Amino acid sequence: MTSATSPYRIKIGYNAFLVILCLVFACIWIWSLMHTSDAGNWLMENSTVVLFIGVLIFTYPYFKFSDLSYLLFFIFFLLHLYGSQYTYPHNPLGEWLQGLTGSARNPYDRIVHFCFGLLLAYPMRELCLNYIKTSSTLAWILPVVFSLSFGALYEVIEWLLASLVSPQKSADFLGMQNDQWDAQKDMALAFVGSFCGVSLISISKKLIGPRSAITR
Numbered sequence: 001m002t003s004a005t006s007p008y009r010i011k012i013g014y015n016a017f018l019v020i021l022c023l024v025f026a027c028i029w030i031w032s033l034m035h036t037s038d039a040g041n042w043l044m045e046n047s048t049v050v051l052f053i054g055v056l057i058f059t060y061p062y063f064k065f066s067d068l069s070y071l072l073f074f075i076f077f078l079l080h081l082y083g084s085q086y087t088y089p090h091n092p093l094g095e096w097l098q099g100l101t102g103s104a105r106n107p108y109d110r111i112v113h114f115c116f117g118l119l120l121a122y123p124m125r126e127l128c129l130n131y132i133k134t135s136s137t138l139a140w141i142l143p144v145v146f147s148l149s150f151g152a153l154y155e156v157i158e159w160l161l162a163s164l165v166s167p168q169k170s171a172d173f174l175g176m177q178n179d180q181w182d183a184q185k186d187m188a189l190a191f192v193g194s195f196c197g198v199s200l201i202s203i204s205k206k207l208i209g210p211r212s213a214i215t216r
Contacts, residue, residue, distance in 0.1 A: 001067040004126040009064035017067050021074045032085045045084030049077055063131045069123035076119045079112050110189055117147040117190040121197025140198055147194035151187040
């Protein structure tokens with residue numbers, strides 16, 4: 001598995017690990033569509049995934065993330081896919097947590113927004129170091145800034161899709177659950193998640209050593 005410090009990246013056709021990730025995700029994606037409780041909402045939710053994957057494919061000839069980064073993308077996409085399968089306000093795991101904690105709302109969407117920052121901190125740091133060529137100091141700060149910025153952009157895109165494509169399904173798609181500050185809380189959780197992510201990278205670097213395969 002290649003990491004942020006690996007000197008090269010294997011082409012996708014020769015990278016068995018990446019090919020397996022793509023095949024597994026494609027199978028789970030199709031299964032999710034076949035078993036979704038709301039196909040219209042599923043299509044709207046996964047339009048952002050298609051956009052994200054499209055960007056990764058389009059930019060692949062110019063910049064290849066490490067295998068570890070693609071694994072983190074894969075995990076985040078699965079979390080999002082599980083949310084879209086049932087709609088976020090009615091996600092079974094979230095309903096179980098809601099009953100367990102006595103929460104007034106289904107918290108699954110909050111978990112995914114937190115994981116967005118947590119899981120993508122490493123790929124964004126890698127992008128800063130190996131493509132943008134920032135200093136090491138900026139590479140610690142920018143992933144947190146990017147998470148907050150992308151979180152805000154996602155909320156705007158989500159609102160536009162709900163308004164233009166299917167206003168009648170906007171409640172399930174946006175997942176506000178009668179919380180007028182839902183968007184701001186989601187952005188804050190992505191911010192906290194990214195801060196935790198870069199903190200974990202820093203801790204792992206100190207524990208394993210500056211020349212580790214985790215990061216530099």
